[in-house]
Amino acid sequence: MAKDQQNSPNGLQQGSPVTDKMPDELQQFVAVVQGCLSRMHTYRNAGSNGTDPTFSDPLPVVINPHPGVRQCNWDEFKNRRPDTVLFSIETLVAGPNLHLSVYDESVKRGLRGPPEECYEQLSCCMDTGVASPRIHRIRIQSAAILRLLNTVSGDSWDITRSHTFFRPFAYLIHHQVKVKQMFDVLSTLAPTLASLHVSDSQRTATGDRLAEEASPGISARAVLEDIRAYIDFVDTALLPLYQQFEGLSNGSLTVDFDDLWYLFRPGELVWCSWEAMPDNEDEESLDLPGRQEMWRMINFKPYVHSVRYDLLYNEIDVKRPTKNIPGQAIAVCYYLDNDGEKLIPVWRDFPITPFSGRRKIKDLCVFPVRFLPEFDQRVLEFKKRGERFLRSIQLGHVWYKGQTLLIDPKGKRDRNGNGKLAEATDDYEGDVIVDFRGAIADNFRWRLKHHPEEDQSVGSSTTVELYRVVCWNENTKSPRIVAESHYELVVGNDDIERFERSTFRAEDRFVATADRDLGKVQLTDKDLVLLPLRVYGFRLGVRSYDLLNVNGITEINYNPSALDELEIGNFHKKMIQSLVDSHFKDKALANAHPELENYRGSKAQGLVILIQGPPGVGKTATAQATAQVTQRPLLSIGLEDVDVMGEKFRWLFGRAEAWGAVILLDEVDVYLSHRSAHDMNANIMVTVFLHVLENFSGIIFLTTNRPGVLDEAVKSRAHAIICYQPLNLERTIRVFQLNIKKLIRDEEIRNSLTEGNELVVMEDQVIEFARDHYLSHCKEKELTPWNGRQIANAFRIATSLARYEVLCNPKAQPQLRRSHFDQVELLTREYDRARFYAIGKSDSKFAYDQGERYDEVEDGNDNWQDQHQTDISTLPGRLDTLSSPNYNDYRMRLVPSIPVTTPLGRGGSENKTKNFGASADRTRLPQSSYHHGSAVVQHQETNFGD
Incomplete structure (x- = not known):
């Protein structure tokens, strides 16, 4: 029962309403009690006529108890003398020396065994820490009270036997409300039943066989007096114990x-x-x-x-x-x-x-x-933590x-x-899927499973305590004058937890x-x-489920302009925008009209984009930017996630399908190289990959810097193939400018969180270095200009050098100057020269000789400063050239531009990317402009910020 204080003045849960059939029930109630007393009378007469009472019987109830409570010590609780007045309730009240009292009484009764051993046994279970006397046990020896407890609880106590309850007396406190309800109704009927006697028919109905000889009579008033005494006792002696901590909050209690x-x-x-x-x-x-x-x-x-x-x-x-x-x-x-x-x-x-x-x-x-x-x-x-828990489940894709x-x-x-x-x-710090x-x-x-607790039949249990209650013929103790000896029936488990x-x-x-x-x-x-x-979260960076702390979760602030911030050229941006936008619109249309699937065929309508180019030109950054503007997670799959039969690979694609994630297969040439008759495992891997690509309905980016080793079947699986070339001078300067802006933005955040002088960027010096670095490296065949990733790393190292210079002078202001980049350049210059002389050629030439990649560099000439300078906006032409049957024969150094003046679906002159799939009114390009598997795009503009 819920011990809630709202439903009762005593802080107890109200019980179910008592039935209205009180006159009949009261008669039956008194009949059962009188039958009990009649049997007890017969038992006593049998003993007085010479029949030896059974000493193994539990202690019986008192036939005519005195209404009220008798307080006892251990000696009084376990011994009854001729002058002892028997009450309907007896309590064992003792202080910290109860175990000594038990020991003394045991010795007097002739306990076998050494006294020291007995004392140790007793002290191991007796409470020695209570300073003041308190109630340890309650013995109810009134048949009326026991019958009433059976009625309100559904138990079936043997009401011919006394029952002893242990502290904390939860059973008695729990049922107090129902007991008082029953008593109130019985009290209203008592005047009309003051001298009730049980008829033969009632005896038959209740199953009580009353003795033919004289038996003590019982009245309803006597029954109610016992019950009233019991109720007063529980209210005054037990309920204060139950309520002693209510309204308190001091943990030192x-x-x-x-x-x-x-x-x-x-x-x-x-x-x-x-x-x-x-x-x-x-x-x-x-x-x-x-x-x-x-x-x-x-x-x-x-x-x-x-x-x-x-x-x-x-x-x-x-x-x-x-x-x-x-x-x-x-x-x-x-x-x-x-x-x-x-x-x-x-x-x-x-x-x-x-x-x-x-x-x-x-x-x-x-x-x-x-x-x-x-x-x-x-x-x-x-x-607040609970709100964050629910919010993280709602978001799914979060930062951890x-x-x-x-x-x-x-x-x-x-x-x-x-x-x-x-x-x-x-x-771990990175993207997570909750x-x-x-x-x-x-x-x-x-796995967790909810098991609703079914209603169970409530039943308490009793046991027998061998420490007897002895009734003496005289006021002295002697085995020769013992009148009766009974074991005590105690409630070992009152089953209060089930109630x-x-x-x-x-x-x-x-x-x-x-x-x-x-x-x-x-x-x-x-x-x-x-x-x-x-929370259970899938860490995208390590591709595994783990237990994560909800306090480490924050929402992701998607960057809707991520594609615009890439230096990959407007044509490439528009191509990716149009493909992605059309992909989400087609999926939305298919979801709204499932019948369209009959015309699409059995294969999933995914979007596969292959990006090729040398390292550090923005292939990976393009996939990341697309995930940002579409507000979707990016699942990057590496070689460690691949097995021969592709089981984990399929599992990852299944997870990505469920999350609506964008997939990035970086360095895809490792998995999709040319098939041959000599390596069956590699052939199986390629076949599995191609099959999974065909059946995935989301967006997949494939990147490679070795397009020459790809299996020829990849080309037909890709909806668009985009080629990125090495950086030229103009793009190199712009990527330096992008990194400067990012550094200034990061410094503002850093200064708002920490103390110290703000880093000042000497922008003119840094841009001057960028120009000189590119030109000088192009003139020396053993050197290669930095790519986008190398430029980002150079900023990180140069910034560290600038801060370290003023480490010993906290008042000095750190400055990022050209000299810091010159130091970084010395490090990379040494490595580039060592690598060039080791392999005898530049990385671009080496890739070309291996048949892996062509960077559009003329044989014997690694200087790029005069190449790829043309702006796509100045070029004539039409996009539908890409879908021409002869597009493989068309030399695409100059790619026709899309005949629009603003980014797809936007008005005005702003050049910002829109969240794809979030709007239904986006202008859709003709399907022919990116026909399945036919668009091969090469362009001189590249990504500088991979």
């Missing part, structure tokens, strides 16, 4: 182990302190993030009290285990997680090991979150900076694909909701704090 049930309320937020957990599998990893700390309480299971079997007496020879300590208490909680489709509750049991004395609440392994210092701020922090996680929310160390424990975290569905599908160890869980299940939106409907549950702020720190 202390609690006894057997009072932990009073601390928790089902449905409230609890904090898990993993450092205090008794069952940590890996204590060395406690400082690692990933464990879930905020949970929701389902129910709290007090430890199951055990009875003592090692107290042996002269009258019975019984041998039992000699050690008996309390078991663990269990807090059952859940947090919320994503199973790939929806949020589900994930359950976990938190054991609390027994401890002696009192312990601070904040030192427990699990405690209500309100006892956490500054818990309001912590809850707000977890709420941080370490991978080794620990899952339930506190277990993650395992790798081979089943071995993950050993180390991995620092993909729970794909991660869980590919990693069985991460609470059953009620909580009916109220909690996640536990009570069927699996198929969990996706419809609306989250509240209190639900958001239950979402985990961990």
Whole structure:
């Protein structure tokens, strides 16, 4: 039952309404009680007539108890003398020396074994840390009270036997509301049934066989007096224990182990302190993030009290285990997680090991979150984290900076694909796909399943304690004058956790909701704090699923002008724009009208673009820029992702298809080289690649600097083939200018985050160096001008040199000058000369001689300063030349320009790229301008910023 304070003045959950058939039920109720007393009367008469009572019988209820409560010490609780007044309820009240009282009583009864051993056995299970007396046990010996508890709980106690309950008396507190409801109705009927006696028909209906001889009568009023005394006792003695922590938030407050049930309320937020957990599998990893700390309480299971079997007496020879300590208490909680489709509750049991004395609440392994210092701020922090968790799933493609996680929310160390424990975290900064569905599908160890708790029949259990209750004929103790001796029937497991869980299940939106409907549950702020720190993410840079920290995730700011910032020439930009734009429009049309697929054939309608050219001219940057302007992830596949049969390759393409990612196959010549009759593995690899390319419906960029070794089938698979040439002087200067702008922008961000003087770029000197560098390297055959990637690296090194110069003088302002680039040039010059003399030619000439690439350099002449200077806007011609059947015979040094004056789909004079696929009104070029497999584009303008 959920111990929520909203439904009852006592902070208890209201029970189900009591039935309206009270007159009949009251008669039946009293009939059952009278039948019980009649049987007890018969039992006593049998004993008084000489029949020896069975000493192994549990202690019976009192036939005519005095309404009220009798407080007892251990001696009084276990012994009854002729002058003892028997009440309907007896309590065992003791302080820290209860174990001594048990020991003394055991010695008096003739305990076998050395006293020292007995004392050690007793002290191992008795509480020695409680300073003041308190109630340890409650014995109910009224048949009326036991019958009422059966009625409201659905249990089936034997109401002819007394029942003893252990602390924390959760069963009695839990049912108090229903007991009071029943009592209120019975009280209104009592005046009309003041001297009720049970008729023969009622005896038959209830199955009670009353003795023919005289038996004590019972009235409804007597029954109600017993019940009223019980209710007053629970209200005054037990409910204050249950309510002692309500409204408090001081974590320095202390609690006894057997009072932990009073601390928790089902449905409230609890904090898990993993450092205090008794069952940590890996204590060395406690400082690692990933464990879930905020949970929701389902129910709290007090430890199951055990009875003592090692107290042996002269009258019975019984041998039992000699050690008996309390078991663990269990807090059952859940947090919320994503199973790939929806949020589900994930359950976990938190054991609390027994401890002696009192312990601070904040030192427990699990405690209500309100006892956490500054818990309001912590809850707000977890709420924001939960919002970030949901947002990351919604976005899918995000940026991640941080370490991978080794620990899952339930506190277990993650395992790798081979089943071995993950050993180390991995620092990563780059693009990530948050993909729970794909991660869980590919990693069985991460699978979660929602198991709604079904309604279960609630039933408590009792056991017999061998430490007898002795009834004496005289007020002195002697085995010769024992009248009766009974074992005590104790409630070993009151099953309170099942009562609470059953009620909580009916109220909690996640536990009570069927699996198929969990996706419809609306989250509240209190639900958001239950979402985990961990997300399942696919790291595009390393191409693997990992546990990632949600706090390291940020949204990606896509650059819609990424293509415009590349120095690849307007013709190339327009070609790529038109292909990509048309691709997304065709896909949108096919999704809206599936019947069009009948006219397209069985193969997927993907877009394959092959870009060839020497290193560092922007092939990779073109794919990256396309992914930016289309706001899609870029999945780069390398040689390490390829096996002979292409299983991982197919798997990666399947992931990319699901994410809508742009694929980059860099250095594709490694996989798609010429097939031959001598290498079957290579042939299989090429065949697999070609098949996958044909069936992929997304965008694929293939790049190579060795087009001469590609299999001839690649040409027909590519929708466009674009050729990039080495940098000329004009483009070299422009790429230097682009890097200067980027450096200035980065410096502004750097200065806003750190202290120090801003780096000043001597732009005139840097541009002068760019010009001199290009011209000087073109004049020497053993040297090669820097490509775009080398220029970017040079800026990085030169910037480091500029800052290092003023390292010892913090007040000096760093300046990026020509001299810094001269130092970088010395390094590359030495390497270029060494390489030239090693192979006897330039890299371009070497590639040409190997049949790998032609950079349009005349034989014996490596000087490029006078080549490729023509602007495409000055060239006449028509684009449909590209689709001519004779285009392979056409020498494409001068490529016709597209007869438009502005970028595709834009008005005015701005030269910016639009997000493809985001607008339906983009102007579409005729299909003939990029006929399937027929567009081969060569152009002198190149990318400088790869």
